[in-house]
Every structure is written in structure tokens, then in C-alpha cells.
Amino acid sequence: MRYSDDLVEEIRMKNDIVDVISGYVKLTRRGSSYFGLCPFHNEKSPSFSVSPGKQMYYCFGCGAGGNVFTFLMEYENFTFVEALKFLADRAGVELPQMEYSKEAKEQADLKNTLLEINKQAAKFYYYQLHTERGKQGYDYLKGRGLSDDTIRKFGLGYSDKYGSLLYRFLKEKGYDDEILRQSGLFLADEVHGMQDKFWNRVIYPIMDANSRVIGFGGRVMGDGKPKYLNSPETKIFDKSRNLYGLHLARSSRRKNLIICEGYMDVISMHQAGFNNAVASLGTALTSLQAGLMKRYTDEVLVIYDSDEAGVKAALRAIPMLKGVGLTTRVVNLRPYKDPDEFIQHEGCEAFEKRLEEAENSVLYEIRMKERDFDLADPQGKSDFLHEAVRRLVAIEDEIERNSYLEAVAGKYGIAVEVLRKQVGQMALSGAGRTERVKPRNTAANKKEKEGGVEKAQKLMLTWMTSYPALIGKLEKYITPEDFTTPLYRQIAEMIVLQYHEGGVNPAKLLNQFVDSEEQKEVAGLFNARIPLETEEEKRRALHDVICNMKENSIAYQSAHMNVTDMAALQKLMADKKSLERWKAGELPDFAF
Missing domain, CATH: 3.90.980.10 (DNA primase, catalytic core, N-terminal domain)
Incomplete structure (x- = not known):
């Protein structure tokens, strides 16, 4: 027995993908989609997109993509059945007993x-x-x-x-x-x-x-x-998806979680009454572990060793924690190295006080930059303040950024308006933005650079799912047979079938693919970048894509056709004449 397609689709429709993913990733609306930091690879600039219209997610950095089932299977390491049961329970749908x-x-x-x-x-x-x-x-x-x-x-x-x-x-x-x-x-x-x-x-x-x-x-x-x-x-x-001590810390009545480095740090804090401590498992904190903490709290205190390695670990962890929507503060343990040593020498009351005095993570990041400059030297201070401005530019929320502007201006003795002006100038020049480095060994990187033909077909599939009303007009010019890549042709056929049955539904279409790598590739077909703003730009681009695809289709059919098939030969000649007219501008004025 397997669950029926209708039941699977009912459960998917009752679990809005934005609501589900918001429980794991901090999302910000940008146009018709939501964006956040990708939970599947480390990044500083949001490239993870969630589309409420398509009910799909896609990362333009690492190529991860799919529907709400795919997300849970990748994030939680669920099987499809486990993801289905999770979402059924979330939506209050009772599943039949399954063999x-x-x-x-x-x-x-x-x-x-x-x-x-x-x-x-x-x-x-x-x-x-x-x-x-x-x-x-x-x-x-x-x-x-x-x-x-x-x-x-x-x-x-x-x-x-x-x-x-x-x-x-x-x-x-x-x-x-x-x-x-x-x-x-x-x-x-x-x-x-x-x-x-x-x-x-x-x-x-x-x-x-x-x-x-x-x-x-x-x-x-x-x-x-x-x-x-x-x-x-x-x-x-999977050490990247688990935290030491979480099975105890999850039931703590304290308002936050404490992330530290080692087993003994967690154990000594729990013994001292700080039963909200957890630790990563022998590696640097991962975005998956940050998302795991977000399920149980809205605030995390970072307590890493006070040596240079601990400072670097804290600076790596902060953007991951903030990226999933966690308020983050850093605890100063000096002159002691770790929580165990501090508690043994100073006791629980002094440790509690250090927790209460934990420093705002953004101000901590800026303060750590001080070590690279001589603030007694005018040039050194100027260079440092430019680095501080660079960090402030990265704060997207205007109210939050203004609060930090005032705090930094007051601490380092500079007029807040001067600082605000510098932030504005750097933001306009793009100097505060960090180049996103694509992770290695992804499906996107395994492919050779896409040719114009493949790009055109991907762009057409994105348009067909983004603007389904176009399909009826497009059918006179482009059919699934014109998609020369086998997977693209299969997807085009499914989209056209959905259109004629009442509505294009890319998230439902994804249910037909069970292999995770195939799902990622299919999701990418519906999320080709379309950096076009005006209607006229879109119309011109669509005209070029139609001509590009038909020209390639003609070449493909010519190379693979049976020369004794007169009907196919006549159709090929007709297509060539049509293409000549289209290139001359005969195509209709498509409306997006």
C-alpha cells in the first residue's frame, strides 16, 4: 500500500511552505517571494528563496530546492513517509494505516x-x-x-x-x-x-x-x-544535525539556550544549575544546529573559550545564529578559559552575573575588530570606523541599524550623523556587501557552464510556471517537443497537462520525483533568474527565447529524423519558414 496522490496533495496544500520554513529559517519578504540565509550551506548574503505562489523553495547559491516535503526530508533527514506524517499531524489530517x-x-x-x-x-x-x-x-x-x-x-x-x-x-x-x-x-x-x-x-x-x-x-x-x-x-x-545536551536543555525553564564548545562545559554548567547549555559535536557550529536551537528558544548566549580560537569560533557562529532569527549575545569569561574553569574558581552566582552582562553580538563583532587597529592613531581609528560601518551596512532592518548607529557613535566618540552618512554612502556603492562564494561539490558546480540553449529552455519553464496564462498563447509556437533536453521535455509535458486540467501547480509536479538530486534539478528549472523589470524587456526576451528554442529544435530534429519520413520532413520545412517570420517580428505581443 502507498498513500494516494490525492492525499499527498491534500497534506501539501494544508501546509503553506512559507509557514513551515519560517519555523527553521528567518525569512524576509522581497517582492513576491521570501528570502533568507540558506540552511543547507553557509552564506552571509541571503540567496535562499521561498515562493508562496509556486509553494517551492530554491537556493541560488547551492542549488537546493523543492517543495515542503523536500525541505523536511533534507533538513530533518526524514524519509518521504516521515515528512508526510509530520505534515499530516501539523495539519490535523489523519493518515490511513500503511503497509x-x-x-x-x-x-x-x-x-x-x-x-x-x-x-x-x-x-x-x-x-x-x-x-x-x-x-x-x-x-x-x-x-x-x-x-x-x-x-x-x-x-x-x-x-x-x-x-x-x-x-x-x-x-x-x-x-x-x-x-x-x-x-x-x-x-x-x-x-x-x-x-x-x-x-x-x-x-x-x-x-x-x-x-x-x-x-x-x-x-x-x-x-x-x-x-x-x-x-x-x-x-x-549526523553530528551537523545534533547538539550535545539538548535532550536535557530542551525542557529547561530558562529563557535562552547557551552554546559552548565541549562535553565538560555542558556537564559542569548543568551540574551548577545552568541546565540550558548545549554544545556542538567536535566541529564548528552549523546552520542546521542553529536551526535546531531556534525550535526551542529565541535567544542564544555564546560561551566559547576566551582564547583566539574561541573568539574566531564565536565570530563564525554569530551570523549563523542571527541568520535563523535568534537574538544572540556573547558571554565574557576572562580571565578564565572556559565555563568549567570559571565556575570552579568563581562560583555560580558570579557566573550568573556574567550571563546577565552578556554583550550584544553585533557590538561584540565590532569590538573584536578593534584588535586589528591602533585606535590611538587618527588613521588607525579612521580605518577601524570604516570597518564598523561595513558591519552596520549589513543590517537590513532600518530601525535596528539606527539603534546600532547610535550605540557605536556614542562608544567611539563620533557624531551619529557622520556615521549615518558613511553608512548610506557605503550602502549605495555596494562596498559593504560580501561576495557570495558558492559551495563546492554541489549539483550546480558539477555541471559544465550552461549553453544558451539550455538556459533558454530553463527560462521558458520558469515563465510557464510563473505566468501560466502565457501557455495557451505559447502552444502555437512552442510545444514540449521543442525542449531537446529529455528532463526538460518531460517537465514541459507535465506543465501543459496541468494547464489543460485546470491549473499549473509546480509543487504538486515535484511529488512525481522521489530522487533528491532530481528534485533539486527540477526545482531549479522553475527558478531561473529573470533580471528583467519592464514589460517591454520581458516581451523582447520571450521573443528571443522562442526563436532560440525553435532554431535549436529544428537543428535537433534534422539530426535525428528518419529521412524517409515525408510528414516529418514537411513539418520541418514549415517550422523553418515560421522561424524566419518570427525573426522578422511576426510574433504576437505577449502580455505578462
């Missing part, structure tokens, strides 16, 4: 088995910590000031120096080597066989927001390398 396909059932069973293996491993590590074998790990945790209650709360454990204890334990539970290999808990060696990945380490179980163990981190005992080791990515663990 899973063999493949879907196998994938679900695999994930459940991996979750059970991780759960068993977490219990094993916790038990080992409290045996004689685990004394070294237990003493380490107690030496860091952790109570037994905190150790239990976070499920901390220990993996012995001998590298096969967990393997033998799980084999006794009946798991075969192939599934254990997929768990990420073991290393396969042709000489020694399966060996525990984590050994001689204190173990930190990593849980998802629903308190399921999805991976592990391990801190080596002694001077071994690497100091910290994390689970590799598996079917159930």
Missing part, C-alpha cells in the same frame, strides 16, 4: 537495531565505569568535580584499555559483524578482526532530542592521541 514496502521496512529495522546497539553499548560503558577496570575513568570524572548524580544523569562511562570487551559483549547479545560494523563502534582489521573503536577513554553518550543514544564521544586517559574521539556518521548519527 511499508520491503525496502522501507528494512531501513526502519536497521535504524531501530542501531539504536538498540547504542543503548546496549551505553549501558556497558556505564557499568564498566563503576568496576575496578573503570577506576581510572571514575577518578578522572570525580577529579573534574562531577557528582555521582551528574555522572548518572549524563550516562557517563568508561572503555577499558583492552580493545575487544564491547565487541564480545554485543556478540553475546546475538548481533552479527555486519550490523556492528555499521554502528560505528568498531574498527575492522584484517589481521586482528573487529576491535572496539573507543578504548582507554571516558565515554560521553550523545543523545538526540528524544533522549535516544545515537553516538558517543570519548576522552583518552593519559597522553594518547587524539584527545577526543567521536563516533563516525552512521544511519542514526
Whole structure:
């Protein structure tokens, strides 16, 4: 059994794509579409577009695109059925009981088995910590000031120096080597066989927001390398989509979340009563993690180490947090390096005070720029203020920008009107804008530079979905057969069929494509850039595209036709005569 197309479409229509994506990305209306920072790659200038008319999204930077189902499948790592169930529940639509396909059932069973293996491993590590074998790990945790209650709360454990204890334990539970290999808990060696990945380490179980163990981190005992080791990515663990400690912090009654760097930072803050702390998992904060926090709060306090690396990490994190609509402030821990050290030396009350005094993130970014200039030197101060202006230009909201103008002017002793004038001049010149660097290894970058023919066909498909009323007039001049790229021809046929059945619906059309890369490509066909403003410019461009497509179609048909097919030959000759007339200006005055 599969869900009917009518039911799928009903659920899609009841979940407006702008409303759904607004829960993950901060969107700003610009014309007929909404724009925000793309959640699928890091960027500073919004290139992520959401069209309420087409009920689709598309990123002009990385090529990600699709409908509301696609978005959830990409962002949440959902299967189509999981996305459908999520949206059905959101819209209050009751789904019929469904029998899973063999493949879907196998994938679900695999994930459940991996979750059970991780759960068993977490219990094993916790038990080992409290045996004689685990004394070294237990003493380490107690030496860091952790109570037994905190150790239990976070499920901390220990993996012995001998590298096969967990393997033998799980084999006794009946798991075969192939599934254990997929768990990420073991290393396969042709000489020694399966060996525990984590050994001689204190173990930190990593849980998802629903308190399921999805991976592990391990801190080596002694001077071994690497100091910290994390689970590799598996079917159930993606470090870019999860946060350490979120399963506890999500239920905190505090008004914000605290993002910090490491496991011990989170644990020590929770033990001290600051149970709203989370950490990224051994990597720089990602936009997906920022979006995850946005589900539970509107404000994030950034507490990274106070060394140079921590400052750089904070400066990278701030635009991601603000990009999803989070109010962001930065906590100053100096003279201490991290939250654990601060709390141990100064106590909880002093730490609470530092949280209350957290600095506005924009002012923090500007203050960090001071380090690059000599403010005692007139030229140095002038250069610094120009850098501050560059940051202020990037603030789109006028009221917000004016507030920062006044704050910066007051702090650095410059007339606010002078600063405002500089911001205006830089904005007009475009000097404050950052060039967007397209991410590597995207579908868009894998292609060779598009030729004029392909561009013309993409532009035509965009026009057909943006201005469906044109289709009736266009059919006299361009048909799906004139789209010489197979996928484009297939899409054109589907659009024309929709038009004659009562209405063009590109988001519904996307439901016919299940492969994610194919969906991205199709979404791109409906979002070709049309940098044309006036009706006359659009009409001239449409005239050129029609002629371009027909000329290419004639060349294609000539190269592939059967020379004995007289009917096809006559049609080709008629098309050539029509093209000559169109080039001479015979085409009608299309209205957009």
C-alpha cells in the first residue's frame, strides 16, 4: 500500500511552505517571494528563496530546492513517509494505516537495531565505569568535580584499555559483524578482526532530542592521541544535525539556550544549575544546529573559550545564529578559559552575573575588530570606523541599524550623523556587501557552464510556471517537443497537462520525483533568474527565447529524423519558414 496522490496533495496544500520554513529559517519578504540565509550551506548574503505562489523553495547559491516535503526530508533527514506524517499531524489530517514496502521496512529495522546497539553499548560503558577496570575513568570524572548524580544523569562511562570487551559483549547479545560494523563502534582489521573503536577513554553518550543514544564521544586517559574521539556518521548519527545536551536543555525553564564548545562545559554548567547549555559535536557550529536551537528558544548566549580560537569560533557562529532569527549575545569569561574553569574558581552566582552582562553580538563583532587597529592613531581609528560601518551596512532592518548607529557613535566618540552618512554612502556603492562564494561539490558546480540553449529552455519553464496564462498563447509556437533536453521535455509535458486540467501547480509536479538530486534539478528549472523589470524587456526576451528554442529544435530534429519520413520532413520545412517570420517580428505581443 502507498498513500494516494490525492492525499499527498491534500497534506501539501494544508501546509503553506512559507509557514513551515519560517519555523527553521528567518525569512524576509522581497517582492513576491521570501528570502533568507540558506540552511543547507553557509552564506552571509541571503540567496535562499521561498515562493508562496509556486509553494517551492530554491537556493541560488547551492542549488537546493523543492517543495515542503523536500525541505523536511533534507533538513530533518526524514524519509518521504516521515515528512508526510509530520505534515499530516501539523495539519490535523489523519493518515490511513500503511503497509511499508520491503525496502522501507528494512531501513526502519536497521535504524531501530542501531539504536538498540547504542543503548546496549551505553549501558556497558556505564557499568564498566563503576568496576575496578573503570577506576581510572571514575577518578578522572570525580577529579573534574562531577557528582555521582551528574555522572548518572549524563550516562557517563568508561572503555577499558583492552580493545575487544564491547565487541564480545554485543556478540553475546546475538548481533552479527555486519550490523556492528555499521554502528560505528568498531574498527575492522584484517589481521586482528573487529576491535572496539573507543578504548582507554571516558565515554560521553550523545543523545538526540528524544533522549535516544545515537553516538558517543570519548576522552583518552593519559597522553594518547587524539584527545577526543567521536563516533563516525552512521544511519542514526549526523553530528551537523545534533547538539550535545539538548535532550536535557530542551525542557529547561530558562529563557535562552547557551552554546559552548565541549562535553565538560555542558556537564559542569548543568551540574551548577545552568541546565540550558548545549554544545556542538567536535566541529564548528552549523546552520542546521542553529536551526535546531531556534525550535526551542529565541535567544542564544555564546560561551566559547576566551582564547583566539574561541573568539574566531564565536565570530563564525554569530551570523549563523542571527541568520535563523535568534537574538544572540556573547558571554565574557576572562580571565578564565572556559565555563568549567570559571565556575570552579568563581562560583555560580558570579557566573550568573556574567550571563546577565552578556554583550550584544553585533557590538561584540565590532569590538573584536578593534584588535586589528591602533585606535590611538587618527588613521588607525579612521580605518577601524570604516570597518564598523561595513558591519552596520549589513543590517537590513532600518530601525535596528539606527539603534546600532547610535550605540557605536556614542562608544567611539563620533557624531551619529557622520556615521549615518558613511553608512548610506557605503550602502549605495555596494562596498559593504560580501561576495557570495558558492559551495563546492554541489549539483550546480558539477555541471559544465550552461549553453544558451539550455538556459533558454530553463527560462521558458520558469515563465510557464510563473505566468501560466502565457501557455495557451505559447502552444502555437512552442510545444514540449521543442525542449531537446529529455528532463526538460518531460517537465514541459507535465506543465501543459496541468494547464489543460485546470491549473499549473509546480509543487504538486515535484511529488512525481522521489530522487533528491532530481528534485533539486527540477526545482531549479522553475527558478531561473529573470533580471528583467519592464514589460517591454520581458516581451523582447520571450521573443528571443522562442526563436532560440525553435532554431535549436529544428537543428535537433534534422539530426535525428528518419529521412524517409515525408510528414516529418514537411513539418520541418514549415517550422523553418515560421522561424524566419518570427525573426522578422511576426510574433504576437505577449502580455505578462
